[in-house]
Amino acid sequence: MYAQFFGGYLLSKEAVTPEQLTSAISKLSDTHIKLGTLAMHKGYMTASEVDEVCFLQTREDKRFGEIAIERCYLFEDQLEDLLVSQNPDYLILGQTLVDMGALTNAELESLMYQYQTDNELDDYATAMVDNNTTSHLVENFFEMYHIPANNYTLAYINLLFNNLIRFVGEDFTPLEPMKISEYEVNYCVAQRLSGVAKFTTALDMEPDVAVSFASRYAKMDFDAFDEYVKASLEDFLNLHNGLFSVNMSNNSSVELNLDPPMQEEGPVMQLNETGFVIPVIYPFGSIFLIFEF
């Protein structure tokens, strides 16, 4: 999850424009080499073992290497070898921006140093497998924009970004959260969670963006804004909230209840004082994550 936050970091430093960043991110999938692919290439894991670990990643909030070691598919020293072979994706993003002429190598060098220092990413190998580091990135993301966030909020949003990567695609960048009291709705689905923690989250986007989002999520080629597209947005939100409730139950013995996801009628959604919106840029358009904790 480094490229996503490094992208936001570059925007906050006004080092690149949103258009340059979106263009660079859309090229990442062509250049990113995955750990599983490297493991197969080196003969450390079979294709079926890689498939199994990839599947388990959709159920467990863990990194590829963690699961592979737990299942005895990789030894620690093999993983370390693979991690040395794998470049952090923010390095690839930075290199892409240099290739596009958006940054010079000197600017990139300086920005990467600042980014590593600000986020305490002083050890690439450790950072690549440590889930706490991605939590730390999310924490810094909120601190950078002066948005207060408790542990539940951070855990929730950390998982949400990970689920976007897993189920929709990693080629996104979260932008500065907006503290607003009213949000003008496009097509919006919302779900309320209750129990020890009570909050509402919503997912909003333009209909044509929803078609692309749903096509990726459902792995189907939708070409119109129909009931399946609408159901895909609800499914994603419900799946994410379900997985979050499993995490909370397993890790913190906190039980949450989920209401069914509902379409937010609009045209304006009223948010309380805790409400905020995170715009997220994908190459196919912007989606908006809305929170009321």
Add this chain to the structure above:
Amino acid sequence: MSEKITILVGDDSILARKQLKDILIGIQDNLEFVEASNGQEAVDRFKEVHPDIVFLDIVMPVKDGIAATGEIVASDSKAKIIIVSSVGTQTQLKAAIEAGAKDFIQKPIRAEQVIAIFNTYIGG
């Protein structure tokens, strides 16, 4: 021609119902599907058609899948109900089993798991 097998799919998501049907439809050619978009509708449809197996989501409007499971099993103790949900907490699993569900599939669903469960309870 082999005997018809009726499958009730209860989920408020039309996408989730389609995905489950798309997986099951490839197993045998004698399957008939009945759909419900909430828990109460699932109970009503069960009593009408007496399906051979039921796949039920938990989080649904009107009546959730656990409550619907309890009502279905109360009307037919041999009902084969499989819960399909993203909310796979121990608490929900326990509630589903206590209500009379036979098994649990964690979303996102995987075709092999759905087929294996179908074969376990209906026979391959």
